[in-house]
Amino acid sequence: MRWAFWRSADEPGPSTAAPVEEATEVPTLTRFERTLLDEEKVQAPQYPTFKDVPSCMTLFDEFFMCAALMPQVRAIYRFGRLKDCTPKWDDFKYCMSLKSEDEEGRRQAWIKRRTEWWAHRRVGPSSEDVWEAREEPLENFPPLYPEYDADDSQDTAGTV
Template sequence: MSDESTQAYNIAVQEETSRLRTLHPTPEDIPSCMTLFDEFLSCNMVGKQFRALYRFGEMAHCTPKFNEFKFCMSVKGLHPEQRRDEWIRHRAEWWARRRVGTSSESVWDVRAEPLGSYPPPLSHDDVTLGKLID
C-alpha cells in the first residue's frame, strides 16, 4: 500500500473502532460464537444457495462467515472485555478494508458541495399549472 492509502486505512480503522465501541458498549453486545456458527450454517442452506445462484450466477461464498466463527472461537478464552476489544479491532479492520478498497461505487466522485442550481427553482406558474406532475 502507498503511504496515502495506509494513512486512509489507519484513519478508517480509528473511525470504525470508535463507531463500534459506541454500538457495542458491553461484552454482551457482541455476537456469540453460536450466532456466528448459525449464520455460517444458514449461508449453506439450499434456499440461500439457489438465491445466490439466481441473483449472481454463482453459489454463495460462505468462507467469510466460517472465518468469523473461527475468529470467535480463537478469542473465546479471553476475559469478556478483552474479547470485546479483539472483536471490535477485528471488525474495524474489516470495515476499514471495505471503505478504503475499491467497490462498485468507486466509479462515482463524491461531491464536496451540492450542485449550485439543482433542483431548478420553480415558478408560481409551474406549481399552479400542475407542471410538477410532468
Template structure:
C-alpha cells in the same frame, strides 16, 4: 481512490464500532455466528446467490468469524469485545479502501446550492406549470 490510509480507516471504524457495541453483550455470540454460517449454506440462499450474482455465496468468511469467536472464548468479556471490534474494524477498513463502484463519486462536503429547487406557490396550488 481513497485519500486515507489503512491505519486511519481502522481507527475510524474502531471508534464507530465502540459506539455501536458499547458493552460485551452487544457483540455477536459464537452460536449466532455459527447460525449465520449455517444459514449461508442453506439451499435457498445458495439458489438466491446463484440467481443474483451468478455464483455461490462466500460462506468461508462466516466460518472464519465463528472460529475466531471460539478462539477468543477464554478471554475476559471486555477483551473479547476489543478483539472482535478490532477484527471487524480491519474488515470494514479493507472494504472501504478496496475498489468499488463508489470510486467514481466524490463525497460532497456541502449540499448543492439551490438543490432541490424550492416549491413555488403555483406548484402548491395545483395549477398547471408553464
C-alpha cells in the same frame, strides 16, 4: 576531528558541549491506519458491553443461514454464482478461538476484528473509484416547478 585522548585539559569535552536537539519526525499515518483509528471510534460504541458481542452460536447460525439452499439458489439467480460464506465461517472460528479469554478481552478482540474488517472495506475498491463525489449540489436540481395558484387548487379540491 580530534580524538578525546589528544585533547588538552582546557578544551571542552563532549560532556560539557551544548546538547544537540534531535529532529523528531512526526510519524505519518497511512490511509489504512487513519481509517482504522476512525473506524475504532465507530465500532467501540456499538459493543458497549460483552453481552452486545455476538455469541459463537449466533455466528454459527449466520454461517448456516448463508450456506442454506434457498440463499444459495437466490445468489445463483441474481449473480450467477454461489454466495461466498467464508467470512461468516471465519467469524465463527475466530469466536471459538476466543473462548479462553475473559469477557472484556473477548469484547476488545471482537471490536478490533470488526474495526479491521470495516477499515479494509473502506480503503478497498468502491464506487468512488469510478464516480467522483460531488462537492456541491447541481444548479437548479431538482428543477423547481411554478407554484399553483391558490384559486385553481381550491376549485378542483372537492371534485371527484
